[in-house]
Amino acid sequence: MMEKKRGRKTMKDFDVDEGWLLHGGRGSSFLCITIFALLVRVMVSLHPYSGAGDAPKFGDYEAQRHWMEITLNIPAREWYHNGTSNDLSYWGLDYPPLTAYQSYVHALFIHYFHPESIALFTSRGHESPFGKLLMRWTVLSSDVLIFFPAVIYFFIAYYASRDKKQQDMAWHLAMILLGPCLILIDHGHFQYNCISLGLTIGAVGAIISKNELIACFLFSLALNHKQMSAYFAPAFFSHLLGKCLRHRNPLLRVLKLGLVVLGTFFLIWWPYLYSIDAVKEVLSRLAPFERGIYEDYVANFWCTTSVLIKWKRLFTTQLLKLFSLSATMLGVLPSMIQQIRAPSDQGFLYALLNSSFSFYLFSFQVHEKSILLPLLPASLLALEEPLLFRWLTYFALLSMFPLLCRDHLILPYVALFFLFVLIYYSPDGRLTVKRENSPVAWKKSVMTLLLLCSLLLHLMYVTLRPPVKYPFLFEAMIMLLSCSQFVILAVYSNMKQWMLLKSSTWMEKEKKVL
Amino acid sequence: MEELAWFAGIATCVKLLLIPSYRSTDFEVHRNWLALTSSLSLSNWYSDETSQWTLDYPPLFAYFEKFLSIFARLVDPKIVNLHQGLNYSADSHLFAVAAPVYFVYLLRHYCRGGFVRSIGRFVMMGMAVGVVFAVAFGPFLYYGQIQQVIHRMFPFGRGLCHAYWAPNFWVFYIILDKGLAFLLAKLGFNIQAPAASFTGGLVGDSSPFAVLPRVTPLATFMLVIVAISPCLFKAWRNPRSGMITRWVAYAYTCGFLFGWHVHEKASLHFVIPLAIVAIQRLEDAKLYFVLSIVSCYSMFPLLFEAKEYPIKVLLLLLHSLLMWSGFTSQFNKNSSSKTKAEPVQRGKSDAKMAKGRKTDEDGGVFVVGWFGTSYLLGLLGIEIWGQFLQPYLLGGEKLPFLPLMLVSIYCGLGMVYSWFWQLRWIIKCS
Numbered sequence: 020m021m022e023k024k025r026g027r028k029t030m031k032d033f034d035v036d037e038g039w040l041l042h043g044g045r046g047s048s049f050l051c052i053t054i055f056a057l058l059v060r061v062m063v064s065l066h067p068y069s070g071a072g073d074a075p076k077f078g079d080y081e082a083q084r085h086w087m088e089i090t091l092n093i094p095a096r097e098w099y100h101n102g103t104s105n106d107l108s109y110w111g112l113d114y115p116p117l118t119a120y121q122s123y124v125h126a127l128f129i130h131y132f133h134p135e136s137i138a139l140f141t142s143r144g145h146e147s148p149f150g151k152l153l154m155r156w157t158v159l160s161s162d163v164l165i166f167f168p169a170v171i172y173f174f175i176a177y178y179a180s181r182d183k184k185q186q187d188m189a190w191h192l193a194m195i196l197l198g199p200c201l202i203l204i205d206h207g208h209f210q211y212n213c214i215s216l217g218l219t220i221g222a223v224g225a226i227i228s229k230n231e232l233i234a235c236f237l238f239s240l241a242l243n244h245k246q247m248s249a250y251f252a253p254a255f256f257s258h259l260l261g262k263c264l265r266h267r268n269p270l271l272r273v274l275k276l277g278l279v280v281l282g283t284f285f286l287i288w289w290p291y292l293y294s295i296d297a298v299k300e301v302l303s304r305l306a307p308f309e310r311g312i313y314e315d316y317v318a319n320f321w322c323t324t325s326v327l328i329k330w331k332r333l334f335t336t337q338l339l340k341l342f343s344l345s346a347t348m349l350g351v352l353p354s355m356i357q358q359i360r361a362p363s364d365q366g367f368l369y370a371l372l373n374s375s376f377s378f379y380l381f382s383f384q385v386h387e388k389s390i391l392l393p394l395l396p397a398s399l400l401a402l403e404e405p406l407l408f409r410w411l412t413y414f415a416l417l418s419m420f421p422l423l424c425r426d427h428l429i430l431p432y433v434a435l436f437f438l439f440v441l442i443y444y445s446p447d448g449r450l451t452v453k454r455e456n457s458p459v460a461w462k463k464s465v466m467t468l469l470l471l472c473s474l475l476l477h478l479m480y481v482t483l484r485p486p487v488k489y490p491f492l493f494e495a496m497i498m499l500l501s502c503s504q505f506v507i508l509a510v511y512s513n514m515k516q517w518m519l520l521k522s523s524t525w526m527e528k529e530k531k532v533l
Numbered sequence: 534m535e536e537l538a539w540f541a542g543i544a545t546c547v548k549l550l551l552i553p554s555y556r557s558t559d560f561e562v563h564r565n566w567l568a569l570t571s572s573l574s575l576s577n578w579y580s581d582e583t584s585q586w587t588l589d590y591p592p593l594f595a596y597f598e599k600f601l602s603i604f605a606r607l608v609d610p611k612i613v614n615l616h617q618g619l620n621y622s623a624d625s626h627l628f629a630v631a632a633p634v635y636f637v638y639l640l641r642h643y644c645r646g647g648f649v650r651s652i653g654r655f656v657m658m659g660m661a662v663g664v665v666f667a668v669a670f671g672p673f674l675y676y677g678q679i680q681q682v683i684h685r686m687f688p689f690g691r692g693l694c695h696a697y698w699a700p701n702f703w704v705f706y707i708i709l710d711k712g713l714a715f716l717l718a719k720l721g722f723n724i725q726a727p728a729a730s731f732t733g734g735l736v737g738d739s740s741p742f743a744v745l746p747r748v749t750p751l752a753t754f755m756l757v758i759v760a761i762s763p764c765l766f767k768a769w770r771n772p773r774s775g776m777i778t779r780w781v782a783y784a785y786t787c788g789f790l791f792g793w794h795v796h797e798k799a800s801l802h803f804v805i806p807l808a809i810v811a812i813q814r815l816e817d818a819k820l821y822f823v824l825s826i827v828s829c830y831s832m833f834p835l836l837f838e839a840k841e842y843p844i845k846v847l848l849l850l851l852h853s854l855l856m857w858s859g860f861t862s863q864f865n866k867n868s869s870s871k872t873k874a875e876p877v878q879r880g881k882s883d884a885k886m887a888k889g890r891k892t893d894e895d896g897g898v899f900v901v902g903w904f905g906t907s908y909l910l911g912l913l914g915i916e917i918w919g920q921f922l923q924p925y926l927l928g929g930e931k932l933p934f935l936p937l938m939l940v941s942i943y944c945g946l947g948m949v950y951s952w953f954w955q956l957r958w959i960i961k962c963s
Contacts, residue, residue: 055851058844152840438546
């Protein structure tokens with residue numbers, strides 16, 4: 020009976036113009052995309068992780084494993100405290116408490132099946148196929164339990180008020196779920212970005228569906244999972260402030276939201292609230308200013324300009340902190356002002372992109388992987404800004420190429436890159452790509468040239484040996500190319516956000532005239 | 534065309550991602566063959582015994598391995614894993630089962646009109662086949678190795694069943710034997726436990742069966758011939774090009790069901806041709822939907838590693854979903870376009886139907902039906918039992934082969950059903 024019903028329903032929904040992949044109702048095509056996204060994650064997880072077999076420090080995999088070992092075996096008060104059983108110089112916890120709780124939950128899971136892989140002291144540098152499998156499954160389950168539902172929640176909220184074609188929606192879903200960068204970092208390199216990014220997407224969905232209190236709660240959780248979520252904080256703050264100001268009782272509204280944020284923080288930080296020193300101890304772990312303004316070759320402003328200006332040599336850390344703070348604030352300011360003046364859903368998404376871009380480019384101690392943060396709002400905007408999203412993905416991948424090379428992840432890198440291009444230009448989603456306002460001829464040729472440069476850099480990095488005098492020549496070139504593109508994209512998206520304001524005020528004027 | 538290339542691209546990316554999981558026994562087998570064909574002289578290919586994975590495919594496959602080994606040596610040994618994807622592109626003794634059908638079809642198709650012309654054509658055809666065989670087997674004949682080659686290709690020395698039981702007719706035979714032995718023993722008869730195992734091969738003269746007569750390679754061969762005969766008869770009477778895929782698929786099914794030492798993977802040989810048939814008729818599509826899931830599921834025990842588990846499950850899910858949406862769009866489009874077009878432009882819709890080679894009149898929508906659905910749900914039940922419930926309820930050590938046996942029996946039911954259905958259709962269709 021049920022089968023028959025379903026059959027009839029699909030008959031009704033049927034539209035001759037749609038491709039067969041999208042037939043069979045919205046549910047089946049979305050389910051296909053979700054299952055495929057999951058499959059790709061599982062397949063990437065077969066590949067090596069960061070620092071595999073690389074004693075004595077290993078990599079992020081060992082860091083996460085070590086945190087599980089620590090959180091399982093010693094009391095919560097001592098997680099951030101240097102002691103006999105917790106040597107902070109060996110991968111000490113440097114994320115907020117929610118990450119520690121997540122490690123604890125995962126440690127319980129792993130302890131049940133394979134206790135020796137997270138035993139105190141003896142498991143340092145533990146590597147085994149079964150241990151790896153269990154660790155991979157903790158990331159997969161986090162993705163399925165947090166990131167996927169969050170994306171679906173966002174989708175329901177985002178498309179509730181929009182009238183979009185099913186093809187476009189399916190394409191958009193595939194773009195978010197199959198973004199190569201996040202998959203490579205989480206399931207290849209080994210991290211749990213899906214949790215903090217998932218919580219952020221959930222918060223965005225809540226804002227769009229006008230559940231501001233839930234949004235505050237979810238974003239506070241995201242902040243407490245990875246402090247990098249603060250890249251989005253200006254956007255959330257300005258958007259919510261702008262909305263509160265339009266409220267009947269602004270002060271009460273601000274108070275409510277503030278209480279939710281404080282309450283969430285209070286709950287999460289509970290084990291450390293017994294003394295100010297304990298809180299300070301945790302905070303000092305979260306902000307490692309002693310590491311300097313940049314590390315390695317990250318494609319942001321400070322590192323790129325250091326080719327000309329030796330920031331680290333010319334200025335003290337104190338001064339550099341001030342520089343980076345003011346530069347970041349200046350970069351964020353325009354989009355914040357726009358959101359306070361005219362908060363809108365679309366503008367909010369652009370604000371998220373702009374503030375995370377500004378943080379990535381100008382803030383203190385940025386890591387290559389932080390490009391995932393601007394990528395998130397860009398993927399949410401993929402339907403409006405297909406070209407921006409494609410371009411950002413290409414160069415985000417390029418900027419992380421040296422990192423992924425070190426992890427021996429070239430094969431999944433290549434596979435996921437082609438998968439992304441194929442899905443972007445999928446036969447069913449072509450309507451969307453057509454909307455990628457086809458640029459004028461000279462722009463097109465410049466873009467082709469840039470892509471060729473990127474391809475060449477990939478090849479050079481893998482095959483050639485850099486000159487002895489400049490051992491990091493290729494890294495520097497990759498950084499220069501990526502950074503230039505990020506700056507252009509950041510300027511463009513800022514302009515777009517302000518154009519929204521103009522068009523909306525223009526429309527308001529029109530309405531008044533009518 | 535563009536869509537096809539797109540899917541091929543996606544599939545290539547998926548295969549690229551799967552490279553780390555290729556280190557299976559089959560990988561080891563192929564690596565050994567590569568080493569064998571590249572390092573030994575041709576006369577020794579079929580007599581080398583250094584590894585347990587001796588070469589047991591026909592010469593064309595050996596040449597193919599030789600061809601690959603040239604590249605392998607040129608580039609890097611690691612690149613060679615890529616050829617796993619080509620695993621099926623070149624194995625040819627399994628094709629021997631389908632050969633009679635091709636033969637009769639070609640014979641009748643070419644040899645119509647004029648006795649002299651037909652003789653001429655027959656000779657031409659025979660020569661073409663002969664040349665291929667001569668090129669393939671010639672060098673071995675020259676070195677006096679032909680006995681060795683044939684011995685290796687048809688492994689009658691091995692047991693009736695492969696190490697994992699393929700879900701075919703013999704599973705039921707074995708189960709019947711076990712059941713009878715149990716019953717008779719209960720009734721007081723003195724039943725001796727068989728000394729040989731089903732997979733181990735013909736050890737001396739002892740039979741692996743306790744009650745039922747022993748199965749010999751010749752018996753399986755005869756059974757296959759008998760099972761194929763209706764199809765051969767039809768092909769002789771009326772060689773229609775539209776039916777050739779169906780006949781070939783049927784012949785493979787017979788070989789799979791009744792053959793000696795059949796491997797689970799062999800079910801691909803008839804599932805793939807049936808896919809071509811399936812898009813033409815709704816009834817076939819319904820059958821194919823269930824059959825391809827069963828065939829895929831029956832291969833689950835081959836990928837037994839924990840890290841492969843989510844992959845195979847997700848792949849099967851994705852496959853069924855894509856199949857379902859593909860068939861619904863294919864057939865519901867046909868039926869809806871028919872109903873839409875009928876009042877106004879009947880001629881056009883007829884042309885469309887003819888173009889789609891859609892011969893059935895029912896024009897129904899694609900639904901799996903309660904029978905198929907409940908059968909597939911049973912599959913799910915067996916998987917849950919084998920993977921989760923049995924280890925939990927009985928512990929890891931008790932009855933280790935029960936899950937595999939359940940899979941074989943349950944999938945065997947589906948295979949036999951499919952065979953029966955194909956046979957009925959072949960007899961019905963004139």
